[in-house]
Amino acid sequence: MRHSTFFWFVLPSALAMFLFIALPIVSVFTQSLHVAHDQVVEEVETCAVFSCTTELRVNAEATAELYEEAPLGKFAGLDNYANRSHLAFDEVSVVWAQASGPGEFFNGIYNLPFYKALTFTLAYTFIVTPLVIIFGFMIAVAVNSLSALVKGPIIFVSLLPMMVTPLIGSLILFWMIDARGILGSTLQYLMGDPSLSLKASSTLTWIMLMVYGVWHSAPFAFVVFYAGLQTVPKDTLESAMIDGASRWQRIRYVVLPYLMPLTLFIALIQLMDNFRVFEPIVGFNAEAHATSLSWAIYNYMNADSKLLNSAATTSMLTIIGVAILLTPVLVRTWRDFNRR
Amino acid sequence: MSQAADRRSPILVFASISFLLIWLLMASFPFLWTLWGSFKVQGDFFSKADWSYAIFGVRTIAETGAPFTGAGYYGAWVQEEFWRAVINTGVVVVFVVIISLTFGALGGYALSRSNYRYVFWLLMLALIFRAMPHITLVSGYLLPFFEWNLWGHLSTTVIVLVAINQPFTLWMLHSFFQNIPKDLDESAMVDGCTRFQAFRYAIVPVMWPGIVTTGLFSFLLAYNDFAVTALLLTKENQTMVPKIAGFLGSTQTEGNVMFAVASVVSATAPLFVLVIFFQRQIVSGLTAGAVKG
């Protein structure tokens, strides 16, 4: 395809992405290299409903002047990346020097907000992604063996977890897993422990979030695999059968290799989505036990005093994290690409 | 795989069926629970005393005199005018799907037919774009949108959702087009068609299965989005999800929570129709290879 034809075909899509994603990424990157100007504060008398006091106030005009000169704030280089809220180099080296063993070192690191968020994010990503793939595949195989009549409703039901808005879905589930909710009390009964509460322990909260993650994303893997199964070449399967291959052998040596590209695609999307896990943490009020990188960004932007530079820095670190995670997939795509 | 030729041991059939039943129960139970509970009062559905209240409606009988109440639905649809949000969602979803697919089909087609290095880098760039957390993007849009008076309109939200969804659409359609034999459009060009005509007359007729599947995912994204719609729309233009979140509010008012529950059930109904309607296309669409990396 000629360059000019290619250009015109890609233009609408590229333009949309350039304007609404590339430009913001550039601005976020610039923002992550800056901090706010030194605030001009002054002591003034403040009278509110109940009493008067003398308090510090920002002098808005003086601050506005500073921003007139340098709208982005003070250039800070990589300071934001190195400070305690992010990679925390100084704090990590202190912990390293003081820790007597790996356990203590890990505890010290885990006390720092970025590493705490990163730990859960990575654990979630690497546990949920493979489970989603396995689970989705099993459902797809099971559904595929049913008669056409019941397939429609079953596909709909299987898609439900993906379709119900996570925001509300987790609110209802959050209630069901309460110690007095239907799932929570069933668990207590099954475990024989009447004081069991999923919300009070960090370990159980982690498990709960991951189970939710698998439940929510399995339908995606299911749909993709199910469709893939329809295209498995029949003649190959039949000749395998004639050769006396068992059902398991047929899945192992014919179906699975055929579905490999699909698995890669699901893995790619799921790695990325799970690395940005956010909604279940808010939905399940799980901040005390588990935080993620996306949650950290939300937290920086949601407070009364927003920390936009920190939010920008964490966003950049998220992108870098995703890029690292996806390297194996990228290398493979590169090889495929050169082959074609 | 035709099942007639495929004999299976009864144990395997049993295992497969029971696994499926467990999955169906897991997938549908929270929803069925919500459907049943949406006809109760808050004191039952979110009972602190005994979860079985949600089944038998003890408080519902005490407060309304009957075991079922439509108050949640009445409140959501009549009092809070949930139908406005439904219309807005309809508008947003239709346009997002159409525009996403148009952009994505053109771009994906070109990416699948060009062998230059920049194609690879474009695809990689799209992946990196997809990695950007949405909250960061949206908070970045706010100020320029307010400055240029773009904020609050449905059209702005549509464009933003299209852009955010473009990387995924592009990837999916690109791999789908790769599976359509090149001979098809190349022979059309030999016959004297331009590249666009070849696309229009040779490719468009055979691309529908892939489009339907990709469309389903675009649809779900636009339908379920909260991060973008909650911050970019005015009250009148609100779509369903932020509207439902609004019923919960920062301090939950008694009764309003049930509006949210009733709305969630209402919002799932059109999806049911859609899936039943497009079921075969979705399947054949993916079949045609959308996902063959």
Add this chain to the structure above:
Amino acid sequence: MLKQILAASVFTLASSVIAQAGCGLSGGDVRILGNEFPAIQAVSQGAMECADDNVTVSANLTKEHRDLQVAAMTANPAEYSVAVVANSSIVPLMNDGLIRPLNELVEKYGDKLKKNQLITIDGKIMAVAFMANAQHLFYRSDILEQAGLEVPTSYEEVIAAAKTIKDKGLMEYPLAGTFKSGWNLGEEFVNMYTGTGADMFKPGSAEVAINNENGIKALNMLKELTSYMNPDFLTYDSNAASAEWEAGNVALMNMWGSRAGPISDDEGSTPEIVAATAFTAAPTLGGGSTPATTLWWDGFTIAANISDEDAEASFRAMMNGVDPSILTDETKGHAVWLIDGFEPGPTAQGVFATANAGAKPYPMLPFGGLLHSAAGAELADFLQGKESAEQALTDIEAAYTTAAKEAGFIK
């Protein structure tokens, strides 16, 4: 439920009828941004009445208002002419100079305002408050009676009462509170630390001063309280805690005054629990004299980046919104109104008792929010017993200092 629906539809009817009548404005465009809860809805309904052929009034009441307000009012002209704020959310607007002084407008049109409604900073009126709020003690008189206890006035007595109630087997978890990790937990810390009487910052600077014995005292009390709470306490916001109360599982809790009305209504609870629910001032800490809580207000501000005509129309429309005439039987229960002519009913007693006992207002410091978030995020580990009070305070201090450096308050 039915009552609410009726009231709401009457509201809508009334506003659409009166919409044509207006309230004497000559022209302008009024656009209101605020949080979504019944009291603010009532005020914005009042402002809506000013719409007529020359004046448009619209309102966007949403949970997301804090995320929108700074960007919306930085634009010129501002997307919203009125922002309804509280002590904490007014700070970012003032830091960026996005709201205008109201002295002239108050002089011209503010004759119905009381002096204490005017939020004055350095002589400039920046906001007009219309309701007050504070966390204070909710108690169950029947349970206290059964346990043979007086109404506690200090946190030490609260702990003793909780112990007695638990030991007598009256309740398993007699206490509740808004301890959800994040903003709620931060607020609990600010409240408790305020109870020690010490300042959170070194005088005249942005440097934090909580890493001391007062901080330890506050933290230990928070932890002691949680030992009498449902083990899920770190997920409890005011919705969850109120629901526990209405279910009769809790005998004492420090809760927002704005929740007193909904808890005392005829929905969600039994008449016995409602009848036994009573309100009093927030407890004190460690023999201190001021209640360990902070006083809050909600009020409206007018944007700086709008025309004077719109500003005047907005102010007058909002004056109509906070007019004494909006106090109906329905709206009286929504809040502790500061509006002239409001007679505090039983549900407003707690806030008034707390204010009269000398509680301090929540500080409107430009860097106060940073400490609030730092405490809310770092305290969860301490309350779960994963780290010591000293370590938690050191963490809060470190997190705050990092944030304050980024925001330019500490060099």
